[in-house]
């Protein structure tokens with residue numbers, strides 16, 4: 179049982195939770211994640227550890243409410259508990275002095291990117307961050323990212339803020355402008371990661387991406403999180419979640435994310451229904 | 464009753480749920496013996512002086528003695544005898560491959576030249592364990608005064624539970640660290656409810672909790688705590704982290720949508736209750752399900768698929784019925800439930816549609832060649848005999864390898880080429896003093912009773928080790 183200490187809305191459907199998890203707080207490194215179950219009969223879902231306070235024994239998670247479990251979570255208030263939190267899981271990011279590091283975040287991917295950018299900055303890299311969002315309202319963690327970056331570029335698809343266009347446009351103009359990048363890190367929606375890595379491959383920039391396949395146990399036991407990297411089967415929860423982006427079979431990974439599309443929709447509809455008739459949710463209690 | 468009369472008694476048939484009904488529920492299939500049935504079955508035992516059955520049991524349960532107790536109506540005495548060597552009889556009575564162990568060597572079966580006629584030792588064991596549980600007759604032993612020693616057990620599978628039970632009874636403090644949110648290892652997430660009700664597993668765990676064992680769930684050793692931290696806080700460590708690394712075939716198509724490892728399929732169904740319509744866990748309900756493999760894991764997956772509403776379930780196995788490693792009872796139950804078992808078929812490719820969903824598989828027809836190193840006849844392809852089998856869900860159930868988390872977290876720990884931890888055969892001590900290991904992490908995917916047997920050995924050695932350490936400290 180892990181108590182929620184703080185809850186803060188960062189944007190539409192994006193919430194930062196600070197929760198008690200002392201062992202995770204003292205052991206986690208950037209790039210690692212936890213698996214949580216909100217309730218005793220809930221699904222196990224993976225979430226990146228966005229930050230931690232070892233002294234307080236807390237971690238923060240930044241979560242986009244997209245489906246049943248994340249929406250159930252969004253109804254919790256400070257003082258409520260999350261039934262299970264296990265972690266830190268996955269391999270930490272390889273953080274060292276590369277020179278110039280380009281951090282590219284899309285949508286909610288900015289949350290897992292933040293601890294990595296911070297780590298890269300602390301390792302004396304020159305950190306350039308590009309954040310992409312569909313529209314201004316969906317941009318999260320801009321200030322936090324600015325604090326750990328030497329340069330920050332924002333793009334929005336609709337031009338409502340920053341440069342109009344996609345993150346790939348910003349990368350291209352950066353490199354065309356003469357900036358040399360030693361290492362790129364990209365985290366965001368799978369399609370955005372795919373196109374970004376195609377571009378950085380073309381530009382010859384070594385790139386790591388953090389994959390977000392469906393997971394259950396997070397200990398290498400189920401194989402559900404398998405992805406193909408360099409033609410080999412890898413388990414993202416123990417071999418990753420970060421991999422050489424140029425070697426990832428993006429199409430297969432994107433397809434596998436859609437495995438339970440029908441079931442997920444049904445679950446979300448059930449939750450809507452329960453909310454309407456006032457059953458089962460914390461809010462209605 | 465003399466031996467000749469006993470030999471004439473037919474085996475007592477344990478009532479079972481009807482196959483037609485049971486594929487629509489997850490309740491246990493064999494319903495258990497009544498006391499009268501148990502008494503009758505117990506009368507079949509000849510009480511052989513040389514006790515061949517005991518030699519067939521990996522932990523040496525005093526079989527003739529407990530059967531005699533049943534015959535005398537002394538159920539409490541009987542269960543006491545079993546528990547001297549076997550901490551989890553309700554589990555072993557249900558899942559041991561008895562026909563290859565205690566019942567294989569039974570004189571009665573030998574006399575009839577049919578292992579199916581042997582005294583049903585497992586079913587009697589189950590009877591006593593169920594009797595004890597249902598009558599709340601478990602005796603809470605007197606725990607000796609605390610030795611002040613602390614032991615960490617990594618993993619709550621049968622190996623870890625055995626170590627915890629043995630050591631707490633000797634006065635040591637025991638903490639069990641478990642990565643998942645529920646205990647039992649494979650007993651919890653792998654073996655289905657209809658074969659091993661989870662209530663039984665959780666009851667055994669609550670018994671250990673009553674004895675004072677501390678269970679820490681959601682704790683992955685090597686991640687949530689390093690092994691070094693555990694070493695600092697505890698006087699000895701037992702690693703029982705199991706063989707939870709699913710093998711895949713390495714054939715094309717294993718990334719298609721609708722392809723599961725048996726571990727994922729069973730975990731979704733068992734641990735995460737996907738068989739319950741109202742559960743939050745999604746699972747693909749295939750109409751036509753192909754399970755690849757021939758062991759218990761394959762049978763469990765196939766029978767689970769039936770219960771998830773599949774219209775057709777096939778087990779595809781590359782050897783013949785004789786080589787099949789599944790428990791006979793499981794195979795028999797599977798066939799009763801309408802599962803088709805296709806022998807001598809080797810999957811070579813999983814097929815999919817342009818959307819990435821599974822549509823079937825290509826299989827190569829095999830024939831048996833000469834016996835290989837394991838003594839089993841090796842399957843060889845018959846040239847040109849290749850066919851396609853339609854399926855919309857494929858479950859890969861070809862076994863598991865030792866979980867690499869702990870070996871990876873402990874540089875210097877001796878492992879074999881399969882990734883299993885190397886230990887001393889008698890003490891179960893690893894290459895690192897004070898760290899012991901047992902069960903599937905040592906044996907590779909083996910059995911519940913072998914895991915428990917190694918746990919028992921390790922507990923004895925850990926106790927000796929701790930006692931020695933105390934003596935050294937005193938002198």
Ligand SMILES: Cc1cc2nc3c(=O)[nH]c(=O)nc-3n(C[C@H](O)[C@H](O)[C@H](O)COP(=O)(O)OP(=O)(O)OC[C@H]3O[C@@H](n4cnc5c(N)ncnc54)[C@H](O)[C@@H]3O)c2cc1C
Nearest residue numbers: 223224225226240241242244245246247248390391392442
């Ligand atoms: C290593 C890892 C780290 C992650 N970190 C974060 C994080 O820090 N913050 C955050 O908000 N989310 C993160 N995710 C994604 C998060 O796990 C999913 O959003 C969550 O499982 C959705 O659960 P749900 O029941 O609310 O929605 P569901 O009903 O399961 O799904 C709703 C929608 O989300 C999509 N979806 C489902 N699973 C995933 C997934 N694994 N990745 C992406 N989309 C998915 C579905 O396709 C569907 O469109 C991470 C995933 C992984 C594997």
Ligand SMILES: Cc1cc2nc3c(=O)[nH]c(=O)nc-3n(C[C@H](O)[C@H](O)[C@H](O)COP(=O)(O)OP(=O)(O)OC[C@H]3O[C@@H](n4cnc5c(N)ncnc54)[C@H](O)[C@@H]3O)c2cc1C
Nearest residue numbers: 618620621622642648649684704705759902903909910911
């Ligand atoms: C589907 C299936 C059916 C089977 N059927 C039978 C049968 O009928 N009869 C039979 O005798 N055997 C059967 N077996 C085999 C039997 O279940 C195993 O041999 C036995 O469970 C091994 O016990 P164990 O204690 O070594 O490990 P496990 O039961 O695998 O337990 C290991 C535990 O350790 C935990 N763990 C792993 N790493 C860590 C870590 N780093 N930190 C904390 N915890 C960790 C795991 O989460 C797990 O709970 C079956 C196996 C499967 C998969």
Ligand code: SF4
Nearest residue numbers: 520555559564565585
């Ligand atoms: S523990 Fe297993 S092998 Fe031993 S007597 Fe019991 S059922 Fe037979």
Ligand code: SF4
Nearest residue numbers: 508509511516569570
């Ligand atoms: S071998 Fe069979 S008949 Fe003989 S003692 Fe054992 S169980 Fe009884």
Ligand code: FES
Nearest residue numbers: 396398400401415
């Ligand atoms: S989540 Fe099960 S193996 Fe990775």
